[in-house]
Amino acid sequence: MKRPNSQNMLVLRHLNEKGGLKPLDALRLYGVYRLAARIHDLRELGIDIRTLRYKNGHNKWRTRYVLD
Numbered sequence: 001m002k003r004p005n006s007q008n009m010l011v012l013r014h015l016n017e018k019g020g021l022k023p024l025d026a027l028r029l030y031g032v033y034r035l036a037a038r039i040h041d042l043r044e045l046g047i048d049i050r051t052l053r054y055k056n057g058h059n060k061w062r063t064r065y066v067l068d
Contacts (some may be wrong), residue, residue, distance in 0.1 A: 007031075011038045012047065020052070020066040039065050 010030045011060040014021050039049055048068035056062050 001036050005041070008038050008041050008045075009033065015067045020064045022062065032067065035065070037062075039057055042066070 001050040007030065009023060011026065011032060014026075014029070021035065023035040026038075032038055038052075043049055050066050050068045052064045052066060054062055054064070
């Protein structure tokens with residue numbers, strides 16, 4: 001089994017403490033440029049993370065990740 005790296009741990013801690021995380025917030029808060037890749041790593045470790053898709057005010061699709 002893979003061992004989580006420090007970015008994965010930052011993302012997981014944020015999901016546990018704050019509830020959800022968007023890619024732009026991950027970049028601003030933690031310098032995580034590829035949040036989807038970190039989510040993939042965490043899912044491979046067996047952590048249930050749900051992907052929520054929604055449209056913003058400009059009718060563009062956005063993504064938010066939450067623990068399941």
